[in-house]
Amino acid sequence: MNTDTLSTSAPISRKKSFNFGSFTIIAIALSLFIFLSFASDTFLSTRNIYSILYGVSFQFFAIIGFTYLMIMGEIDLSVGSVYAFSGMFMGYLMVMMKVPLLPAMGISLLVCVLMGMLTGFLVVRFRLNSMMVTIATLTLIRGLSSYFVKAMYGATYPPAMRHLSKIEIGDVYITIIAMVVLVIVLEILLKKSAMFKRMYFVGENRQTARIYGIKSDRIKIAMFAISALAAAVGGILISSRVSYADTAIGLGLEFQLLTAAVLGGASLYGGKGSILGSCIGLIFLATILNGMVIFNIEPLLQQLIIGVILIISVFIDTRLNKNN
Amino acid sequence: MDKKLFFQNTSQKLSAIFKRNEAVSVTLAVLLFLMLIITTPYALDPANIDAVQTAIAPYGIMSIGMMVLLISGVFDLSVGSAMCLGGLVAAISLTLGADPILAIIAGIVSGMLIGVINGLLVEVAKVNALIATIGTMYIARGISEIVLVGRGQAGYTNFPENFNNLGRGQFLNVYYMFWIMVVLVIIFQLILTYTKFGRKLFFIGGNYNASRQLGIDVKRIRIIAFMISGTLAAFAGVLVTARAGIANRYTGVGANMEIIIACIIGGGTLMGGQGSIIGAIAGMFFMALMSNAFNLFTIPPQWQSIMVGIILLIVITVDGYVSLSKQKKLGKL
Helix, strand or coil, X not given: CCHHHHHHHHHHHHHHCCCXXXXXXXXXXXXXXXXXXXXXXXXXXXXXXXXXXXXXHHHHHHHHHHHHHHHCCCCCCCHHHXXXXXXHHHHHHHHHCCCCHHHHHHHHHHHHHHHHHHHHHHHHHCCCCHHHHHHHHHHHHHHHHHHHHHHHCCCECCHHHHHHHHCEECCEEHHHHHHHHHHHHHHHHHHHCHHHHHHHHHHHCHHHHXXXXXXXXXXXXXXXXXXXXXXXXXXXXXXXXXXXXXXXXCCCHHHHHHHHHHHCCCCCCCCCCCHHHHHHHHHHXXXXXXXXXXXXXXXXXXXXXXXXXXXXHHHHHHHHHHHC | CCHHHHHHHHHHHXXXXXXXXXXXXXXXXXXXXXXXXXXCHHHHCHHHHHHHHHHHHHHHHHHHHHHHHHHCCCCCCCHHHHHHHHHHHHHHHHHCCCCHHHHHHHHHHHHHHHHHHHHHHHHHCCCCHHHHHHHHHHHHHHHHHHHCCCCCCCCEECCCHHHHHHHHCEECCEEHHHHHHHHHHHHHHHHHHHCHHHHXXXXXXXXXXXXXXXXCCHHHHHHHHHHHHHHHHHHHHHHHHHHHCEECXXXXXXXXXXXXXXXXXXXXXXXXXXXXXXXHHHHHHHHHHHHHHHHHCCCCCHHHHHHHHHHHHHHHHHHHHHHHHHHHHCCCC
C-alpha cells in the first residue's frame, strides 16, 4: 500500500472539506454557556456543570462509533437499541444466570460486537444501504432487549453491576474522565494518524479511496463493530446507573446522536465530522435542557427547540458550504 | 388459440408478476392470513376482524404517502408526529365548538402544512431529508405537547357523536376507514401507473440529476409528494381520534419506523425509483396480521419485533443480492 501518496494528498483534500459546522457549534455552545452563566446563579456552580457532564458521558460512548460511520458516509441507526440491549443482557446474565460481573460484561460486549460485524458485513458484501440494514437490526435488537426486560420482572441489578457507574478516581466519576481522555486521544488520532484519516477518504470518495489502495470494506466492517462496542459500553454504564431494566433506555437515542453529530459538523454525505464536535454537540443539547430547567421553561418545549436548532444549523451549514 | 402459445404466455405473465417487487409482501401477507384462519378459530371472530381492520386502516393510509415519497427517493420521519398533531387539531377544533366537517378539514390542513414545510426544507433549503424530517418530527411533537399542557394523560375527549361515527361507523360490516383506505390505494396506484406525475416520481427517484436535466420540475413534484405524505398522516390521525374518541400524546409514537418497515417489505427502497402502493399496503397487512397472530397465540409481543427484524433483514439482503448479481451480469461492476 502506498502511504506516501496518501499523506501528501491529505492536506489538499482536507482543506476542501473545511469544516464550518465544527466552528459554528463551538461558537454557539460557548455563547450559550456564557449567557447562562451570567443569567443564572445556579448554572455555573460546580455541581451543575458536573451533573451535565455526568449525564452526557454515557451517551458520549455511543456517539464515538456513530461519528466514525458518519465520516465514512454510513449511518448506524441501531445504536439506541444496542445501548439498551448491552446493559439488559448483562443484567440478565447476572440476575437470572448468576454469571459473575466480568464474564457477563465480556459476553454482552462480545455479542454486541458480533452484531455490529454482521451489520457491517451485510452493508459491505451486498452493497446495502446502511440505513435500511440498521432499521432492521434496530427492530431486532430492540425486540431482544424487551425480551430481557420481561424476563427480569423489574428486578434490580446486583450491587457489583450498579457500582460500575459510581467508580470515582479522585472524586471524579470514571465516565467523565473516560470521556475527556477519549475525546483528546481520538481527536489527535483523527487529525494525525494516517489510519484514521483514511476514513475521511472513504467518506469523500469511495472509488478514489480504493484506487489509492485503502481497503474501505474492511475499515467499514471494523467501524460497525466499534460502533456497536462503544454503544454497548455506554449502555452497560447507563444500565448500571439506572439500576434496573428500564424500557425507556436508549429510546430515540439514534436521533439524538444524529442531531448532536450534525450540530458538531458531521455530514450525512460523509467526509466530515469529528469526535470533539460530536461531543460538544451532545454537551450543547444537554446544556439547553439544563438551561430550560433553570429558567423554569416548560420542559415540553424541549423537543420543539431541538428541532428548530437542528434545522437552522444544518441550513446555515448548507448555505456556507455552498458559497464556499 | 394455440394451447402451447397460451401456456407460454401465461407462464411468462406469471413470472413477470413474481419479478415485481410487491410479490414478496403480497405472498407473505396471504400466507400469514391463510395460516391464521386455518390454525385458529378466533381469527375470523367479529371482534378480531374489527381490531385488524382498524389497526390496518390508519397506518395503511400513511404508508401510501410514505411509498410515494420512497419512490421519489426521499422519506418522511415526521409522519407519526403529523398524525398526532392532526388528531389533536381536529379534537381542539371540536372542543372549541367547530362543526365536525370543519374540524376534520382543520386537522388535515395541519398535516398538509407539515408536509409543505418538509418539502420546502428538502427541496428549496436543500436540507437532507433525514435531518429535515427529524427536525419537523421534534417540532410537531413539541407543538402537540404544548397544546396538551394541563390536559392530563387522557388529553381531549368527549367529541360529538357524528364525529366519532367517522371512526366507528361501518358500511357492509366494514369500517368506513377501511373503505377510505381501499379507495385511496386504488386512486394512488392509478396515479402512479397512469399519470405523468406518477411516472415522474419514478424518474426522480431513479436519477435525480438526470430528471432535472430532462426538464422535469423536480422541486414541485417532491414538494407535492411531501404534502401528500403529511396530509395522509394527519388524516389517519383524525380517523384514529374518531375511532378512540380520544386525542392524546401517545398517538403515532413509533409509527414512522413501522410504516417505513412496511414499505420496505412491500418493495420500496430508501434509494428510490421503485415500489408500488399495492406493495406498501401488503406490507402493512403483513405487519398488522403478524401482530394479530402474536396476540391470538398469546406470544409475548417482544418476539414480534425480533421476527419483523429478521424478516426485514432477509428481505433487504435478498433484494441487495439480486440487484448486485444483476449489475454484475450487465457488466456494470
